[in-house]
Amino acid sequence: MAEIPTVDWEDLRRAAVDACTRAYAPYSHFPVGVAGLADDGRVLTGCNVENAAYGVGLCAECGLVCDLHNTGGGRLVAVLCVGGDGQALMPCGRCRQLLWEHGGADCLLMTPTGVLPMAEVLPQAFGAENLRA
Numbered sequence: 327m328a329e330i331p332t333v334d335w336e337d338l339r340r341a342a343v344d345a346c347t348r349a350y351a352p353y354s355h356f357p358v359g360v361a362g363l364a365d366d367g368r369v370l371t372g373c374n375v376e377n378a379a380y381g382v383g384l385c386a387e388c389g390l391v392c393d394l395h396n397t398g399g400g401r402l403v404a405v406l407c408v409g410g411d412g413q414a415l416m417p418c419g420r421c422r423q424l425l426w427e428h429g430g431a432d433c434l435l436m437t438p439t440g441v442l443p444m445a446e447v448l449p450q451a452f453g454a455e456n457l458r459a
């Protein structure tokens with residue numbers, strides 16, 4: 327079994343802040359950037375991409391999971407999401423579910439008050455094992 331890479335949170339923050347500069351947020355004016363570390367050490371990123379049909383807008387985390395799969399797949403082991411101020415931002419409920427699917431209970435999330443495992447960010451989550459039950 328491959329070793330879980332060490333998390334360089336400053337590196338993830340830089341990547342998330344950089345991704346945030348590419349956000350397309352002409353409606354909310356609320357740019358979001360996210361960076362994630364994959365279990366093989368890759369750093370993936372995403373930014374929010376809004377739409378004139380507001381409900382069609384994509385959160386930054388959607389881009390992150392696309393980047394994960396489009397560059398080789400694997401699992402997320404750590405994620406950091408930032409707003410335009412560069413500070414850690416909590417993912418919305420839907421995006422917590424996305425992170426659960428692609429990182430699971432042990433994936434670490436940098437929150438405004440420190441690092442938490444997804445098990446605490448999305449307690450009693452619905453996941454693939456429920457479909458098998």
Ligand code: THU
Nearest residue numbers: 354356358374385386417418421
């Ligand atoms: N947003 C994200 O990109 N990720 C989140 O987890 C929370 C919200 C975006 C969606 C929208 O483009 C903007 O932030 C304001 O809600």
